[in-house]
Amino acid sequence: MSKEVRVRFAPSPTGPLHIGGVRTALYNYLFARQNNGKFILRIEDTDQQRFVPGAEEYIIESLTWCGIKFDEGVHVGGPFGPYKQSERKTIYKQYADFLIEKGAAYYAFDSAEELDQIRKQYEAEKKVFQYDLHTRTSLKNSLTLSESECNDWINSGKPYVIRFKMPENRQLTLNDLIRGEVQVNTSTLDDKVLFKSDGLPTYHLANIVDDHLMEISHVIRGEEWLPSLPLHYLLYEALEWTDSMPLFAHLPLLLKPDGKGKLSKRDGDRLGFPVFPCNWNNPDGELYPGFREWGYLPEAFINMLALLGWNSGTEQEIFSMDELIQRFSIEKINKSGARFDPEKAKWFNQQYLKKIPTKELVKINKPYLIEKNIHVSDEVLETVTELMKERAVFPKDIINESMFFFQKPDTYDEVAIKKRIKPTSLAHFEKICSIIEHISVFEHQTIENAINEFCQTNQIGLGEVMIPLRIALVGTTKGPHLGEIMEVLGKQESLDRMEAFAEYMKHFAF
Ligand code: GLU
Numbered sequence: 001m002s003k004e005v006r007v008r009f010a011p012s013p014t015g016p017l018h019i020g021g022v023r024t025a026l027y028n029y030l031f032a033r034q035n036n037g038k039f040i041l042r043i044e045d046t047d048q049q050r051f052v053p054g055a056e057e058y059i060i061e062s063l064t065w066c067g068i069k070f071d072e073g074v075h076v077g078g079p080f081g082p083y084k085q086s087e088r089k090t091i092y093k094q095y096a097d098f099l100i101e102k103g104a105a106y107y108a109f110d111s112a113e114e115l116d117q118i119r120k121q122y123e124a125e126k127k128v129f130q131y132d133l134h135t136r137t138s139l140k141n142s143l144t145l146s147e148s149e150c151n152d153w154i155n156s157g158k159p160y161v162i163r164f165k166m167p168e169n170r171q172l173t174l175n176d177l178i179r180g181e182v183q184v185n186t187s188t189l190d191d192k193v194l195f196k197s198d199g200l201p202t203y204h205l206a207n208i209v210d211d212h213l214m215e216i217s218h219v220i221r222g223e224e225w226l227p228s229l230p231l232h233y234l235l236y237e238a239l240e241w242t243d244s245m246p247l248f249a250h251l252p253l254l255l256k257p258d259g260k261g262k263l264s265k266r267d268g269d270r271l272g273f274p275v276f277p278c279n280w281n282n283p284d285g286e287l288y289p290g291f292r293e294w295g296y297l298p299e300a301f302i303n304m305l306a307l308l309g310w311n312s313g314t315e316q317e318i319f320s321m322d323e324l325i326q327r328f329s330i331e332k333i334n335k336s337g338a339r340f341d342p343e344k345a346k347w348f349n350q351q352y353l354k355k356i357p358t359k360e361l362v363k364i365n366k367p368y369l370i371e372k373n374i375h376v377s378d379e380v381l382e383t384v385t386e387l388m389k390e391r392a393v394f395p396k397d398i399i400n401e402s403m404f405f406f407q408k409p410d411t412y413d414e415v416a417i418k419k420r421i422k423p424t425s426l427a428h429f430e431k432i433c434s435i436i437e438h439i440s441v442f443e444h445q446t447i448e449n450a451i452n453e454f455c456q457t458n459q460i461g462l463g464e465v466m467i468p469l470r471i472a473l474v475g476t477t478k479g480p481h482l483g484e485i486m487e488v489l490g491k492q493e494s495l496d497r498m499e500a501f502a503e504y505m506k507h508f509a510f
Helices: 019-034 055-066 089-102 112-124 147-155 203-213 223-238 265-271 298-306 321-327 342-355 358-371 378-391 395-400 414-420 425-437 444-458 462-474 482-489 491-506
Strands: 006-009 038-041 105-108 161-164 171-176 180-185 193-195 218-222 247-251
Touching: 006 019, 006 218, 019 038, 019 055, 019 218, 019 247, 019 298, 019 321, 038 055, 055 298, 089 105, 089 161, 089 193, 089 203, 105 147, 161 223, 171 223, 171 247, 180 223, 193 203, 203 223, 218 223, 223 247, 298 321, 298 342, 342 378, 358 378, 358 395, 378 395, 378 482, 414 462, 425 444, 425 462, 425 491, 444 462, 444 482, 462 482, 462 491, 482 491
Parallel strands: 006 038, 218 247
Antiparallel strands: 105 161, 161 193, 171 180
């Protein structure tokens, strides 16, 4: 690659960052790292009406949580700053003026109300209004008004905008690194506003100017921006920057789990999974849940996201960030949308959870246990964690599934009792209590041996003893090996629970 790779993530602070946005940031990051380039965070906040307080901080916090780091940006500075468009206000006007002078843009004086009215007239005739080469000649702009009328308007301080003058009938062939050649005829496109009446540029102008001034080499962004590519291309051309125009890659959409349409916040609510990296408290008071607070590990989240739209071409599914940096390639990004699979997301988390050292998990879960008003030593918690972590998806699962270690069962699974315990097994249960009472080294292997031996000598099926015992200790038929449970509980606690269950069973109506 001849010039230095410089890529940017350019979110607008209009709300929380959707996981699709995180994926865009991730692919840019991987690409920058792989090519020893620079990764830049630019905040595109020229649309003041859609500005949401806290969104910028949320974006930074979320990406930091994910382990996506920037070399330059609004929060870290850098030689091409400022990196927030509202702080670059004075830069853009000269470029809009340059386009006017060249005849590539024009002033438009139509008010929002006037345009609305025209739009309605079109609708009434079942047509769609577009400010374009067909309509511009009958609207109020510097192409239809005289020079002095235009000057008077501008000098009087009345609002106006600057629009791009879309050329007529040019067949453009654009190149996208993922999609290949994209053809479009300019006659179908509208005259987008470049500069607004509030003195700020629109996204299109500010984005192109900043990409140019920040020497961006590759624009990697969501597919929703593909329709803007012809305009962006023409803007580079009109601004005489074609030679240094970045290369473009438009990423496929993230789709709903059933593949029908774009993944949205509502799918998350409806189907019970997060679509945002971290919790977001919406100004209307609603809480949007985040992967972080759900108990996703950042490494698992990143691994899952990386594979939504990209594949290594091998069977490998588990990738560390370093491996992703090595293996990532734009060529292997799929053209078609990537379906979000909440079960697969959980699977990734489970794989990563297993790898976390037990001591670390204890540290993560300690506050949660205290919140539940349970106080046990780290040693006990470590033993329990060791026994339970294999099956857990989230760290909290370890605690939620282990409550029986810390609290006596307050109910017993009656359905299981009816189905799996014969009234005659109760006699065995009492005998096993006394056997357990006499075990001197209360350690899982000895306990299990004693139970096995009892079953063998009395020729009883193992289940006939194990099931009542398990219900007595756990309350249900779930949990790890019985010997292990009993070892953790200790002899006295195990016996207390067994006695309580024997008492309960005396009155049980089978
Ligand atoms: N501000 C745009 C957004 O919010 C950036 C699009 C681009 O990367 O060009 O997605």
